[in-house]
Amino acid sequence: MSKSISPSEKSRTKNLLEELQSSFIRRFSRTPLSQEPIVYEFTNDRALLHQYYRLREIMYRKVFKTELKFVGEEDLHDKISHTLIARRGKLCIGGCRLTIREGDENFLLPMETPNFKLRDAFPNLPLTKLRHGEISRFAVLDEDDDKFDVMYTLYQLIAEKSKDAEVGAVFYKAPLPMSRNWRKIGHSCGLEKIRICTEIKVPELSLLPEVTWYVTEVILPTAEAILNKENILLTQPIDSLVH
Secondary structure, three states: OOOOOHHHHHHHHHHHHHHHHHHHHHHHOOHHHEEEOOEEEEEEHHHHHHHHHHHHHHHHHHOOOOOOOOOOOHHHHHHHHEEEOOOOOOOOEEEEEEEEEOOOOOOOOOOEEEEEOOHOOOOOOOOOOOOOEEEEEEEOEEEEEEEHHHHHHHHHHHHHHHOOOOOOEEEEEOOEEEHHHHHHHHHHHHOOOEEEEOOOOOOOOOEEOOOOOOEEEEEEEHHHHHHHHEEEEEEEOOOOOOO
């Protein structure tokens, strides 16, 4: 014989079910993270920067298959660079940094070593007179649905930052396929003078000895006056975009 349920028990059960239903609706009616707008900003916020350092460590290890090797924590260049962040809400989903050096400054840029310096690698550019810089530590969360838009926008904004800071030339290093992708994005952003310098040998990273890196030169409009004054040829050959 089944046990009868009293009216009070029925009422408590109904209230419990209604409460669970309301909780379920509240939970799943919230705006999903993927639908939150993406905010791009140059930031000094320590929480966001910490997320960015962790993100670049995770992505570098994943892309280059360097488990337990690459360390993405803050370094000396982070302290003197302009760091651009892409975030959804309070979650960092991408970022990169721009390190600027004056013509008369001698500290090493991120890709440089005591035996590899951009001023020596590019003797035709007056880098002892021209403000120049390096874009580095580019990382985007590959699980984000808008990752390609994030990559494009980060590149566009870091290029605009370089122009606003009156930087004449910027450089970055990457494996060849990635360099070609960045060049395509740069051209679509209106940057015409982009050259992947396959003739220049970039030192191997001790953590990634199997990866070949290439330096890319980007001449910005702000450099044209001084370059023309120095009688430097601006129309350098650019490889075909079709590979």
